[in-house]
Amino acid sequence: MFNYAQIEESKIEFVEIAPAAELPNGERLFVDMxxxxxxxxxxxxxxxxIGDVCSHDDGPLGDGVIEGHHVVCPRHGAEFDVRTGQAMQMPAVVDIPAYPVQVRDGIIFIGVPK
Ligand code: FES
Structure with a gap:
């Protein structure tokens, strides 16, 4: 289970990322934690x-096309639900990490395990 959104908050540390205004609708932001x-x-x-690494063969998921709430891996076409990290389409069968996101006072925070 990689969906950190489902872990109790006491086990998550929220880290400041960037102003939400810097990530408009349809855009994506890469961060290295x-x-x-x-x-x-x-x-x-x-x-x-979500994690930026495909569970099939380490493809760059963040470069993938978004279809609804799915991201399509640019290497072999696996799909993942960005809300949960769940693998939805072969060839991936293993879920990827999905991190909780909060916006406080216009700033994006993501939750990572302590
Ligand atoms: S590396 Fe993502 S589908 Fe193969």
Whole structure:
């Protein structure tokens, strides 16, 4: 289970990322949290953060096309739900991390495990 949004908040640390105004609708932002490359999407005004590495063969998911709430891996076409990290389409069968996102006073924070 990689969906950190489902972990109780006491086990999550929220880290300031950027002003929400810098990530308009339809855009994406890449952040490197130590050993965790993360991509944040703005889809219709809502923010979603997932790991930027495909579970199939390490493809750059953040470069993928967004279809609804799915991102399509540019390498072999696997799809993941950006809300949960769930693998939705072969060839990926393993979920990827999905991180909780908060916007406080116009600033995006993402939650990572402590
Ligand atoms: S690396 Fe993503 S589908 Fe193969």
């Amino acid at each position: 130590g050993d965790k490359p993360i991509v944040i999407f703005n889809i219709a005004g809502q923010f979603f953060a």
